[in-house]
Amino acid sequence: MVLNNTYDARPVQQETAVGAGVQILLLALLGSAIGMGPAGWVTGLVFAVATWAVLSRALHRTRPRSFGPANRVTLGRATLVGGVTALVADSFESSPPVSLLVGLTAVALILDGVDGKVARATGTSTALGARFDMEVDAFLILVLSVYVSTQLGPWVLLIGTMRYVFVAAARVWPWLNGELPHSMARKTVAALQGICLLLAGAQLLPQAANLAVVLAALGSLVWSFGRDVLWLWRHGSAPVAEAEPVREDSRPVRELELTHS
Structure with missing residues (x-):
């Protein structure tokens, strides 16, 4: 006090x-x-x-x-x-x-x-630092997806908006707030999104190659989110007990680990 x-x-x-x-x-x-x-x-x-x-x-x-x-x-x-x-x-x-x-x-x-x-x-x-880092990363991915979508089509926006859709869905379905096991694959997939979007946005490769790179990035992201949602559905259908004290970092591992390295 x-x-x-x-x-x-x-x-x-x-x-x-x-x-x-x-x-x-x-x-x-x-x-x-x-x-x-x-x-x-x-x-x-x-x-x-x-x-x-x-x-x-x-x-x-x-x-x-x-x-x-x-x-x-x-x-x-x-x-x-x-x-x-x-x-x-x-x-x-x-x-x-x-x-x-x-x-x-x-x-x-x-x-x-x-x-x-x-x-x-x-x-x-700190939990605040991790959150700050994650939000900056997620917003950068969103902005890059907007930029690349002008070259390849609006479907690229799925990459930038998927994390925000997940967070919104967790407010509707509390079981999505369950804790996920640590996964290097999740972090690797998240890191690849920025690299792939940057590569496509740089326009150094032919259009077909840029399309393949971004499609691969989107496919890996769908796989990563899908795997986590399936795991939560099977193992984390119950929200965190209300009796437990609420902490600054009491949010889904998917949300905290999405872009934090």
């Missing part, structure tokens, strides 16, 4: 404000470099404000003593995802350089393997 009464949110909240500022700076750099249109600007700014608001609310609720080095890496990655989001939105009005979009996405995907290692190395792993 003493810690809660003396908690000072200002240092932690200042870091989220700095992140929003860096996001706006990145948008300004992109705008000056490629002449980004209104769609890119508006989408990028909405992303910056939404990220700041949601993260600030989560930090206020969990009251961490510090933001932590791993969360700083994830926040930097979120800034890159905001840039990618703005470029994808701008692509509906103009043709931003593919190399710029690919570069930002590649760095964001590479950093996905950094924040988890930093958290473990510094002993700062």
Whole structure:
């Protein structure tokens, strides 16, 4: 109780404000470099404000003593995802350089393997950090699927929306909230989605090859989700007991492990 009464949110909240500022700076750099249109600007700014608001609310609720080095890496990655989001939105009005979009996405995907290692190395792993990391990853996959869908068709959106459909379904059918066994296959499939979408979006391969790559990614994702749903249906049809204390990380393993490395 003493810690809660003396908690000072200002240092932690200042870091989220700095992140929003860096996001706006990145948008300004992109705008000056490629002449980004209104769609890119508006989408990028909405992303910056939404990220700041949601993260600030989560930090206020969990009251961490510090933001932590791993969360700083994830926040930097979120800034890159905001840039990618703005470029994808701008692509509906103009043709931003593919190399710029690919570069930002590649760095964001590479950093996905950094924040988890930093958290473990510094002993700062938290449920909030894992959730933050997962949400950034999932949103990047969604944005990439939107971009690639303009080249290959709307069916590609299944890759980006499948995780969100699963989360929504878990609210309707509580048995989907059961705990899943740890699976490296699940993590591998999740990681492959970003790589395959980036490869297709880079337009380095023939159209037929891009189609095959994305179809393989979608097929592996359907297999992964299908396997987990079947396991939950057979073994996890009962929701977590209400008598147990609710923890910050009491959410499906499928949700936490989807993109967290």
